[in-house]
Amino acid sequence: MNTYGILIDTTLCVGCYECENSCASRWGFPQNDAHKLSSEKNTAVQNFGEIFVPRLCMHCQDPTCVSVCPVGAFTKTELGPVVYDAEKCIGCRYCMQACPFDVPRYQWNSVNPKVTKCDMCYERITRGEKPACVEACLPEARIFGKLEDLLTEAKKRISENPETYHSTIYGMNEVGGASILYLASKPFEQLEMRTNLPQYPLPDLTWAVLSKIPNYIFWGGTLLGGIWWLTNRRREVEAMERTLKQNGTNHENSKKEN
Ligand code: SF4
Ligand code: SF4
Numbered sequence: 334m335n336t337y338g339i340l341i342d343t344t345l346c347v348g349c350y351e352c353e354n355s356c357a358s359r360w361g362f363p364q365n366d367a368h369k370l371s372s373e374k375n376t377a378v379q380n381f382g383e384i385f386v387p388r389l390c391m392h393c394q395d396p397t398c399v400s401v402c403p404v405g406a407f408t409k410t411e412l413g414p415v416v417y418d419a420e421k422c423i424g425c426r427y428c429m430q431a432c433p434f435d436v437p438r439y440q441w442n443s444v445n446p447k448v449t450k451c452d453m454c455y456e457r458i459t460r461g462e463k464p465a466c467v468e469a470c471l472p473e474a475r476i477f478g479k480l481e482d483l484l485t486e487a488k489k490r491i492s493e494n495p496e497t498y499h500s501t502i503y504g505m506n507e508v509g510g511a512s513i514l515y516l517a518s519k520p521f522e523q524l525e526m527r528t529n530l531p532q533y534p535l536p537d538l539t540w541a542v543l544s545k546i547p548n549y550i551f552w553g554g555t556l557l558g559g560i561w562w563l564t565n566r567r568r569e570v571e572a573m574e575r576t577l578k579q580n581g582t583n584h585e586n587s588k589k590e591n
């Protein structure tokens with residue numbers, strides 16, 4: 334199974350906001366001039382002088398939102414997108430606290446509030462179409478494709494134009510890698526991208542490890558304790574389900590043999 338992603342080349346972005354508008358249309362959200370992620374904006378183009386930086390869910394390879402959700406409302410699909418099932422969500426908002434990229438938003442003003450975030454236009458992808466924002470981007474600052482091809486393309490652009498690009502591909506290694514990759518002319522910390530993240534998946538961390546990393550202390554002991562408990566509790570439940578299933582299969586087999 335191919336895994337897909339989006340390469341965002343910020344050196345090509347002209348700040349036309351067509352991606353924001355296209356995304357809003359796809360979700361039925363209103364269009365507005367607030368260029369920041371919100372419960373009505375799943376992609377936002379931030380402006381740093383002459384540089385424009387589109388933001389959206391990073392679609393992490395091993396997403397923390399998936400691991401902390403106690404009811405399995407988030408799924409990392411085989412195609413690459415991390416999708417959210419509003420029907421399962423109980424509104425605990427652990428995903429919002431745990432996301433290292435500060436992506437999920439909450440519909441605080443809704444009578445039936447849900448979490449919102451980009452799903453990489455999963456349904457469009459399954460139909461063989463590009464994500465709406467990619468299709469809307471005429472300068473091709475966003476391109477969609479197989480993740481390995483996008484990585485090759487990003488490396489090629491850097492090696493062929495070292496005077497244009499900063500040498501880092503953001504998203505390649507952060508928290509174990511993501512399906513959204515970025516190129517830029519400047520170091521990413523100057524574009525308000527978090528560059529102090531570990532290069533391994535956060536779900537691998539336990540409270541004991543996290544508590545020794547100063548950058549994570551602000552998350553708070555209660556939250557991390559909760560994340561640790563939920564993650565491990567889910568694993569326990571999954572292990573129990575596997576055992577029960579296995580026992581059921583063995584029971585069926587022994588019935589057939591008798
Ligand atoms: S960026 Fe945040 S919301 Fe998106 S997949 Fe990663 S952990 Fe989940
Ligand atoms: S991939 Fe789809 S949902 Fe995500 S930002 Fe682009 S248009 Fe919006």
Ligand code: SF4
Pocket residue numbers: 345346347348349350351352353378385387469470471472473474475
């Ligand atoms: S449509 Fe493309 S060029 Fe226009 S703001 Fe979005 S990413 Fe940038």
